[in-house]
Amino acid sequence: MGSLFRCEEMTLCQLFLQSEAAYACVSELGELGLVQFRDLNPDVNSFQRKFVNEVRRCDEMERKLRFLEKEIKKDGIPMLDIGDNPEAPQPREMIDLEATFEKLENELKEVNTNAEALKKTYLELTELKHILRKTQAFFDEAEFHHAQMHDPSMQEESVTLLGEEGLRAGGQALKLGFVAGVVLRERLPSFERMLWRVCRGNVFLRQAEIDTPLEDPVSGDQVNKCVFIVFFQGEQLKSRVKKICEGFRATLYPCPETPADRREMSIGVMTRIEDLNTVLGQTTDHRHRVLVAAAKNIKNWFVKVRKIKAIYHTLNLFNLDVTQKCLISECWCAVCDLEKIQMALRRGTERSGSTVPSILNRMDSKETPPTYNRTNKFTRGFQNIVDAYGVASYREVNPAPYTIITFPFLFAVMFGDAGHGLIMALFGLWMVLKEKALSAQKSDNEIWNTFFNGRYIILLMGTFSIYTGLIYNDVFSKSLNIFGSSWNSPAMKELFPSHIQLNPASQYQGVPYPFGIDPVWQVAENKILFMNSYKMKVSVILGVSQMIFGVSLSLINHKYFKHPLNVICEFVPQIIFLLAIFGYLVLLIFAKWVTYDVSDSSCARSLLIMLINMFIFSYPTHPCYLSAMYNGQEGIQAILVILAIVCIPWMLFVKPFILRRQWLNRPHLMSSPKPADGAIDEGEVVHEDGTTRIEAGHEESEEGFNFGDVFIHQAIHTIEYCLGSISHTASYLRLWALSLAHAQLSEVLWTMVMKIGFVVPTWPGGIILYLIFAFWAGLTIGVLLIMEGLSAFLHALRLHWVEFQSKFYGGTGYMFSPFSFETILELASTEDK
Amino acid sequence: MGASAAPVIVITLFWIVIGGVIPWFVPKNENKGIIQTMQFVAIFCVLYIWLCTYMMQMNPLFGPLIDNKTLTMIHASKW
Secondary structure (H helix, E strand, O other), X not given: OOXXXXXXXXXXXXXXXXXXXXXXXXXXXXXXXXXXXXXXXXXXXXXXXXXXXXXXXXXXHXXXXXXXXXXXXXXXXXXXXXXXXXXXXXXXXXXXHHHHHHHHHHHHHHXXXXXXXXHHHHHHHHHHHHHHHHHHHHHHHHHHXXXXXXXXXXXXXXXXXXXXXXXXXXXXXXXXXXXXXXXXXXXXXXXXXXXHHHOOOOOEEXXXXXXXXXXXXXXXOEEOEEXXXXXXXXXXXXXXXXXXXXXXXXXXXXXXXXXXXXXXXXHHHHHHHHHHHHHHHHHHHHHHHHHHHHHHHHHHHHHHHHHHHHHHXXXXXXXXXXXXXXXXXEEEEEHHHHHHHHHHXXXXXXXXXXXXXXXXXXXXXXXXOOEOOOOOOOHHHHHHHHHOOOOOOOOOEOOHHHHHHHHHHHHHHHHOOHHHHHHHHHHHHHHHHOHHHXXXXXXXXXXXXXXXXXXXXXXXXHHHHHHHHHHHOOEOOEOOOOOOOOEOOOOOOOOOOOEEEOOHHHHEOOOOOXXXXXXXXXHOOOHHHHHXXXXXXXXXHHHHHHHHHHHHHHHHHHHHOOOHHHHHHHHHHHHHHHHHHHHHHHHHHHHHHHHOOHHHHHHOOOHHHHHHHHHHOOOOOOOXXXXXXXXXXXXXXXXXXXXXXXXXXXXXXXXXXXXHHHHHOOOOOOOOOOOOOOOOOOXXXXXXXXXXXXXXXXXXXXXXXXXXXXXXXXXXXXXXXXHHHHHHHHHOOHHHHHHHHHHHHHHHHHHHHHHHHHOOOHHHHHHHHHHHHHHHHHHHHHHHHHHHHHHHHHHHHHHHHHHHHHHOOOOOOOEOOOOOHHHHHHHHHHHHX | OOOOXXXXXXXHHHHHHHHHHHHHHOOOOOXXXXXXXXXXXXXXXXXXXXXXXXXXXXXXXXXXXXXXXXXXXXXXXXX
């Protein structure tokens, strides 16, 4: 069983599955999720693969299901998601599923078309009803107007629109035709204008608005329409008017002339509308019932169909053997999972009722296996941030277990406030305690998901920040005095001057504050001076320690991969170089802390200048802070510098020349050379059908040993390391910079914002304080927690990726992506949203 | 001036207990190695930074510059 320190040992396996059992076996393997299949038909078009028909059928089924889902969503029916995981159904069940979906889809389509037709008729009838009503109004007006001017003995029924006037004028009955219809309200003005222009003002338009908006059957929107009636004389005008109505998409309706006919038609229309309403209601009810029944199962069906599709995609990667009875495939899996896989295969074979057992064969291969790190919910976050930079090469040391602690720790050194750390830790704790409920909600807010997936990281960062906050003695920019300060005030003989600098000789108790920075520094004016020196030195100490740790991890790598040459030619000079310069510096820092106190503080040696002088071999004696720190310093420092300088050619030259000598002295093998292949491979060999093994040391017998390449590679490595060791040490000073920025921001926020809230006394002050606190809290969370938190996170990440991992990490592997239904279903459900 | 014995002993002992004793009691499940590593690295980091802070304050080269109002309060309440 592997652990997180190194990725799992993987092996290439060959699977022989009988054709009948293949489906069930792949289904079992999909549930297990421990196997990564390789594509044995890479040059086959996806349309020519064996199971392309089945995949096509699955696609059809999925399309039907999506259509159903859309309809269900349109009606707003909740889809039941029990969260159960149905197994992939057998191939023969696929036909049943297809039939069900087909039936549902057809039914739904039929219902939809019917509903559309009904709605169209309903619309027409409604428009007709409005027309009849409104034209009634026009006629009433005409009648009123008519009654004013003519004798009332005229029967109402026989009043035509124009009445007597039509008969009177010119002695001939003016035969006016009319058309009545309905048009969109927006189009009415341009409709009127067009009519006027085309017919040269010889038509007469009356219009009235329909108050209620009508539903457009095609789009389902509500539109406002108007009733109009156009009067004209003659056939030509009639055809023109009709054409214009067509152009403006106005619907024309036959409107009877006499009021009696209109009344009859009105009644008829009303009855028809009633009937239509009933039918429409029944149709929507039926549709709703069908959808509700489907909604119960639709999630289940989706899962089943996706599983079937996944299985057939995988089966497409398989190879059919010569006898056409057996499917062969190759897969990567972890060595310690082989038993589980065997059991899954046995289960699959049993389920399919086949008698021939499936065979799992281990194969040897020179190919680089994928990198598989078994993680649980806690370690997954940290493994992800390591993998984000580069997936570990196969079987090299995995930085993740150390990152679990060092990453939150370096974050905390940069964040360093116990109050803010407490808030962060509580946030992380809430997410961790409620993780089941929160992960069931399946939000698709990216930012929330990022925070939620990193909940353990946030919890750890917050906890370490509380600790470093107590060390820096910084709680919301205030200090805590738990143990009693080690500094006291001088005896008061008279009034104090405006500022006093306490003298360590008399006002210092002799022993430091037991835990963390003394609280007196928070109220001191020269706090930054003191903290700068402290934080810079701590940054360098932590940085050099982490780098030494990184180089030591490279030793573990060299020993594991059995490269003793690398140990001698890379690890030893690297560690000597690092220790001679920066290890020595760290020792000097500790020594300076111990040896100098206030009595000789003016002569406390300047470490930076001493380091520079070490390299230029200059040892001044004049200003006492530049003179030697201990006896024999000149000699020791000279040795160290020479040692460090010797390491450079050691790193540069020794390894290429030894490799060259090894190549020249190698025993001449009789292995068949393949001059056509050409390039040096590190192990990437085209392998035959699994069983042939290529000789070891093949990589160098390919084309000859390219000395130039190796030398340049080594030179780059050396330069990178030597220059990097200096620049990375300086880069660790960001630990100081960010913690200074955070402390200062916090202090500014307090003095400029919160302190003002305490100025006003009694109850008005209370209200003001209430408001100012809100402002202060908002800025604390927004600026100090979120912005500074993200910033410190980023810089801690960079320190790990570049400064730490460049000392040992290869990072050229590729991830193990097993065939797992879980991942496929999750991916599909995120795409759905 | 220098270190006082008490805090050094207390704190070192405290973390050695947590760092040395507790790892023995981690139940032998599959995560034992990781948990032990985590504990060791955590305790090392924690002790390291505490030590640096303590050592730096042992022999201060200069004292805090305090204004007289604050100094009066320090004096009065006998910090």
